[in-house]
Amino acid sequence: MKPPASRTTPSRHTAALVVFAKAPIPGQVKTRLCPPLTPDEAATLHGSFVLDTVERTKAATERFTLPIDRFLACAPSSAHPFFKVLEARHHVRLIDQTGEDLGERMARTFDELFAQGYRSAVLVGTDVPSLPLEEYRRAFALLESHDIVLGPALDGGYYLLGLTRPAPALFTDMPWSTGDVRTITEERARSLELTIALTAPWRDIDTIEDLTALIDANRLDAAKPKPERVFSSRTAGALQLIAERLRARAARQPSSP
DSSP: OOOOHHHHSOOSOOEEEEEEEEOOOTTTSSGGGTTTSOHHHHHHHHHHHHHHHHHHHHHHHTTOSSOEEEEEEEESOTTSHHHHHHHHHHOOEEEEOOSSSHHHHHHHHHHHHHHTTOSEEEEEOSSOTTOOHHHHHHHHHHTTTOSEEEEEBTTSSEEEEEESSOOGGGTTTOOTTSTTHHHHHHHHHHHTTOOEEEOOOBOOOOSHHHHHHHHHHHHHHHTSOGGGOOSOHHHHHHHHHHHHHHHHHHHHSOOOO
16 A cells, blocks of 8 residues: 555644544445435535535644644545545645544554654544634644643534544543543543643534534524635535425425324
8 A cells, every 4th residue: 555645755843633534425424314314415414524624624724823734534545536636625635544443543543643753633523514713723722731632522522632642542442422432531541641621512413413403503604794604605505405305304204193
């Protein structure tokens, strides 16, 4: 396998921001939203979220005084055309996710970055399309005085994780996709005598309830002047279309006796 470009052209920057993403393949992403969404609808929405995150992390890092390298950790492969287009358009470095589960994939990503000489690294998921840009800056600022930073998700997990050194114990034997992930992660960090800081709590999009809340937030966002809107026009349009389709499907359902 050809090594990622980041290995052959090492950066002099000391901080890395990694977007952890899957390719928008129907039936492989956002499956907990299906039904009521179709696999194609779920994949389209997921693809929009990935694009949002890549664009928003770029906008965020352009405001930093600390130079930061951006990576896109790709699954199933960085060779997927979706990722190659993002690499060309947004100048983000592609790396592959490798490992049997989410924990192993994250641990290996951190290991790779620290092996390249980075002193701090932040991984962020793609399910927080409305996360304020300030939270990315805050994560790196917190890592200047803490060992680990977590972005608490409202479902008990986390949407962001930053470290200043490898900590494989944070990722092994973890009950992923449960409401205990963040609590267990914090307990393990304390047992390792790692200092912890938190960014703002935020809702990620896993369930239909999360999607409904996002649709409502998008409706409120659309009422703002354009310069103040958080959602991209792409995601706003996707959410509006999905909302219309969900209403139409609900109207076709037979009434309960």
